[in-house]
Amino acid sequence: MKSLPKFTALALLIALTGGTYSGSVSAAPNYEEIEKRKAAKTKIMGERVGKKVAQAFDLYNEEKVDEAIAMLRELDPSDEFDKATVNRYLGQLYAQKENYAEAIKYTRQAIAPDALNFKDQADIMKLLGDLLLGTEKYAEGIKAYEAWMDFTGETDGKVYGRIAQAYYELKQFKNVIAPADKAIAGVEEPNKQYYLMKVAAYFELKQFKNAVKVGEELVRVFPEDPKVWTQLGGFYLQTEDYSKGMTVMKVAYDKGYFAKENDYKILGSLYSLTDNPWRAAQTFEKAIKDGKIERTKQNLTALASYYHQAKEITDAAKFYEEAAKMDDDADLYRRAGSLLHQAQKYSAAVVRLNKALELGTDKKGSAYADLAEAYFYQGKFKQAHAAIVKAQDDPSTRKFAKSWETYIKDKAQRKGISL
Known part of the structure; x- marks a missing residue:
């Protein structure tokens, strides 16, 4: 549990003389009764108890909190108001010492008789809610806040938060939305956390369109916050609204709002999904060169795939090969070789395809078929024939390989080459 705010000497002195605290909205307040309570004559402690409390305060002021607690615990007032007041101070002091179990116990005892002055009672009721939430007693904390709302009839956006x-x-994600809305409406300065709670709740409820609406609201309310722009772009990607996502992420990119590797990855994905893979590749490659995206196998493969989609075959092959070299990935070598074959760089294709076969690619038929063509177009008919025969061992390329074997034999025969 996070430490609760410590009570200063001034705060305790205010408490001794009947201090104030903020309030919140009520579920069903009785406003007539509230006004009567507010107008009631202020109670004060009896002389004996008051002196002891003052002495305890002196100890507290000397930072002798344990001694102050001990003195207060020795008191056993018969008057309900005096007893509630002593319990109230004990609850506060135990909270300061982060002994929350005792703080909750004495705070409950202070509240129970409903004997304190109006504002003091309101103060301690709210403190109970804070203590319960701070110790992860969430259901009890909600009830404490609701009781406080009924008692005061006031509104407080922070309490709703x-x-x-x-x-x-x-x-209880459905129950998050209403108090979050009231929290947003009830504070003078916008608090981003209230909006993010709504977003998180909507995602848990799988109400993604509502989550996006809150994300859009975040951008309107916090336009200078880089994170809300990139978060909204991510929301649009998740909800497959790629055009809007592209617009938002492009604005964020141009404004220099990207702070994480994932921001660049989202932008690349959105470029690709909006039929601009070349821009995706260019953005991704620059981010890798600038150190914004780590030069990993996974990221290089993504870059290669963007160039592949953009039909920039040579660049795609280059990055597939770079990714393949990181852990001798046979399939990536095969892809690089296949693309180099398409680019009519037959000698380079042969090297990569043979590397893929040496490393044990799962797609041997395709590798041998491409290898056969690469050899063939270099006029290496014997190597081409050997490769196309091996391609026939794979059912997926057998039919193609048989027709090509006939073609290779015919070409070799015409050139007087014996296979």
Whole structure:
């Protein structure tokens, strides 16, 4: 649990004289009763108890918190107000010491008799909600806040934010939305976390279009925040609204908002999915050169695939081969060789295809078929024939290989070459 704010000497002094605290909205407040409570005569502690509390305060002021607690625990007031007041201070001091079990116990005891002055009662009721949420007692915390709302009849966006967070922790995602909306509406300065809670809840509920709407709202409310732009671009990618995603991510890219490798990857994906694989390849390659995207096998393969989609065959082959070299990937060597064959770079294709076969590619038929053609177009008919015969061992290339064997034999015979 995160440490609760410590009570300063001034805060305790205010508490001793009847301090104030902020309020929140109520589920069903009785406003007439609330006004009566507010107008009621202020209670003060009896002289004996008051002196002891003052002495405890002096100890607290000397940073002798344990001694102050011990003195307060020795008190056993008969008056309900005095007893509630002492329990209230004990709850606060134990909270400061991060002994939350004791803090909750004494806070509950302070609340139970409903004997404190109005604002003090409101203060301690809210503290109970804070303590319960801080100790992951989320359901109890929500109830404490609701009781506080009923008692005060006031509104507080921050409390709604805590309630929304509690429902999220309880995985009651449907219940997150309403308090999150009230939290957003109830604070003067926009708080991004309230919007993000809504987004997270909508994703958990698989209401992706609603999540995107909140993402769009985030961009409107926090236009200078780089993360909300890149997050929205990611949302559009997940919901397959590629055109809008492309627009948002391009703006973020141009503004220099990218901070993570994944931002560049999302942009590359969106370029590719909006039929601009060449731009995807260019952006991706620049990011790799600039160190924004790590030069890994996976990333180089993605770059190669973008160039492949863009029909930039030579560049695609180059990056497939670079990726293949990282761990001797037979299939990537085969792809590089196949593309070099398409680019009519037959000698280079032979080298890569033989490497793929040497490393044990799973697609031997395709590799041998491409190898046969690469040899053939170099006039190496014996090697071409040997390769095309091996291609017939693979059912997926057998028919093609048989027809090509006939063609190779015919060409070799015409040139007077014996196979």
